Amino acid sequence: MNPDFPVFPAALEAEPWPACVLDMNGRIVGVNGAWDRIARASNGPLGIEVVGTRWSAHITGAELRAWYETLLHRVLDRGAGESLRCDCNTPERYRLFSSRFEPLRRRPSSETVGVLVLTSLIEEAPIGERYPLGTPDELRYRCADGLVRQCSGCRRVRVAGPPPAVWELVPEYVATPRQDVSHGICRLCREIYYGMLPKEEP
Numbered sequence: 354m355n356p357d358f359p360v361f362p363a364a365l366e367a368e369p370w371p372a373c374v375l376d377m378n379g380r381i382v383g384v385n386g387a388w389d390r391i392a393r394a395s396n397g398p399l400g401i402e403v404v405g406t407r408w409s410a411h412i413t414g415a416e417l418r419a420w421y422e423t424l425l426h427r428v429l430d431r432g433a434g435e436s437l438r439c440d441c442n443t444p445e446r447y448r449l450f451s452s453r454f455e456p457l458r459r460r461p462s463s464e465t466v467g468v469l470v471l472t473s474l475i476e477e478a479p480i481g482e483r484y485p486l487g488t489p490d491e492l493r494y495r496c497a498d499g500l501v502r503q504c505s506g507c508r509r510v511r512v513a514g515p516p517p518a519v520w521e522l523v524p525e526y527v528a529t530p531r532q533d534v535s536h537g538i539c540r541l542c543r544e545i546y547y548g549m550l551p552k553e554e555p
């Protein structure tokens with residue numbers, strides 16, 4: 354926790370899921386205890402590694418990162434909270450999370466000083482029950498530009514070929530991020546979870 358930051362809600366420590374506080378520039382100034390517990394279980398960055406960094410820097414893929422930065426600006430500008438649901442899958446588990454972004458206010462002035470980001474797991478299942486699973490077959494997933502296209506949200510990869518796009522979950526590609534990946538957003542995540550307009554298939 355940055356000692357210069359004016360507010361860090363003590364109640365966050367009771368939250369069973371990761372929560373963090375961002376300053377007005379979107380930098381992480383503190384995380385709760387659940388952050389490290391979940392980070393260790395999912396090979397994510399620990400609190401000590403993320404405090405001081407921009408929250409959005411931990412979002413994979415330029416388009417989704419920009420989308421979240423716009424959301425943070427909106428929360429700060431309007432002073433009104435927003436929430437969304439999104440997939441955050443592991444090689445074995447389908448995991449649907451709820452994320453809330455709440456403006457954080459200094460008392461008693463009500464001046465907005467940052468954003469509180471709260472997450473909670475709302476649904477979980479074996480990954481194969483929710484998505485068709487693929488095997489790491491280079492020819493099946495390598496697109497015409499030579500790259501494998503992966504969704505920044507659900508982490509499925511696009512089957513190479515003409516539209517309409519088919520996306521499959523390849524556990525090996527989730528477990529070990531590939532170097533030859535270009536990130537996009539699948540139609541499910543784009544339209545259902547992030548409320549984006551449809552986009553022409555690449």
Ligand SMILES: [Zn+2]
Pocket residue numbers: 504505506507508509538539540541542543
């Ligand atoms: Zn997706």
